[in-house]
Structures are given as structure tokens and as C-alpha cells.
Amino acid sequence: MVEQDDRLSRIFGALADPTRRDMVARLAAGDATVGELAAPYDVSLQAVSKHLKVLEEAGLVRRSRDAQRRPVHLEAEVFDLMTKWIERYQQQAEERYRRLDTVLARMQGQDSPTEISDPAEGAAG
Amino acid sequence: MVEQDDRLSRIFGALADPTRRDMVARLAAGDATVGELAAPYDVSLQAVSKHLKVLEEAGLVRRSRDAQRRPVHLEAEVFDLMTKWIERYQQQAEERYRRLDTVLARMQGQDSPTEISDPAEGAAG
DNA sequence: CGTTTACTCAACCTCATGGTTGAGCAAGAC
């Protein structure tokens, strides 16, 4: 993660930590203060504060003010960005798989096998 | 990322790197060898090999054998795991937002404003 | 056989990450 200036790297990087994912999961149910978020974990409040900074810089949460408290709010919109990235390549891969299936089915119907090492090679490069 | 024994941490961690995300993107179009994958990047082949190991351990790719070549294949199924995780909390957060909207609409219909500092506070805790 | 190709493994370096503790700061409580 040496170069994570881009948005997606920050988002994926933020969610690569189980504690942070758990925080996101809990924040989906409702806003919470830093202290409330920290309670279940066996780490210092400062560590939790750091985690929140990572989530904030990734755009996953927003921190406001309420007296001494800093209520944390989940920004659900970033999920769209991730979903879009994932779905793009998921669909692409699935489509390729379907095409491969068609090719294989066509080959089975032929008489000469023609010695093909790996049908997928043609799509590489 | 001190503790990434769990599946999702490995997957998110693997995709937190722009080079690895690019590899995944290219692999979605078709299988490729390590050399082919390494070609566009300004890093050593060993570095690319390491990246592939990370992707493999996250279950994102599978490496087979073809003579000296090690064709890399994208495992699109893991995307389902990510999508499920994302959608779960995305929907939860959206639902909460809808409920909040309902509450706010109901309050506007009332006569006494009852001094509310931050509507989101009610969902915390 | 030796050479070339296509990689992986091992050692090392540097910097980021996640944790710690101690200090500081803002706002309500007394």
C-alpha cells in the first residue's frame, strides 16, 4: 500500500482491517461516538481514533461535533464505487466464461480435436 | 493489516493495491502468464510474482502450469463474497436513512418542534 | 549435455501500518 493516493485503494485498504470492517458494520445500524465504537475492542481509544481517521480519509465515514463528542456517520455512497468496480470485472469474467463454454461445446461437436493447449490463451495479451 | 487470517481481509487487502487491481482488471479479459502481466509495469518480474501470490492467497486468482509458463486465471466467485458484504451494510444504512426520513416528515407535520440538535443522534447507541 | 526461457525463493532495504503511552485541548459539571 505504498501508493494509495487513489480513492479505491484507500477504500479497499480501509476495509482490509477486520476491526474497521466491524466498525462499518456497526455504523450501518446507526451513528456512534468514538467511545461507543471503541467499547467492544480490546485496544486503546487512540487506536480506535486512528482507525476512524483511516475510514474518514477513505470517505467511508464523516465525523461531526456534539460538545466533547465526535459522532461518526457512515457514508454509504462509497459502497456504490466499490460495487461498480467489482461488478465490472465480475461481469466481464463471467461473460468470458460463457463464451468459453460455447467454444468448448462447439469443439465437442466437431470430429478433429486439432490439439488446443489452452483455449483461454487467445484472449490474453 | 496485522491480522488478516480471515478471508475478507485478504481480499480487500489484495485489492487495496492499484497494480493488483489493474492485474485483476486485465485478467477479467482473459488468462495471462506472469511475463505478460508484468510487461506494462515498471517493476521487476519478482515483484509481479509477489503480487500474484497475494492475489492467489486471497483466492482471487489461480495459477496453473503450462511448460515453463504459469498461466494465471481469475476466480470471479470471490467477487460475490465482497458484493454480499458490501450490500449488507449498504442496504442497512439506506434503510436507516429511509426510516430517518419518515421520522423527519412526521415531525414536520407536528406543531411543537421540540428542539432537536441532530436527528441522527436518536439512532446511536 | 549446456543454454535459454519463465518463472520462484531468499535475503535485504525502506516505509507504512497498527499498536502503545503521555500530553494537550475543548466543553460540560461542579
Place this chain on the structure above:
DNA sequence: GTCTTGCTCAACCATGAGGTTGAGTAAACG
């Protein structure tokens, strides 16, 4: 004003990630 609460900032430390180079391995080529 002083105390307490709820946090952030700063310094430090250990580990891990991503990069390097050099050596080693497996299979095709000569």
C-alpha cells in the same frame, strides 16, 4: 476557576508490505 469527560496529537516501537538483486528450479531448445 478547577475537575472530569471525550476525544486528538505526538512520539515511539514492532511488524508487515512492496520494492530490489541474486541465486535456484523446471522445462523446452540446441
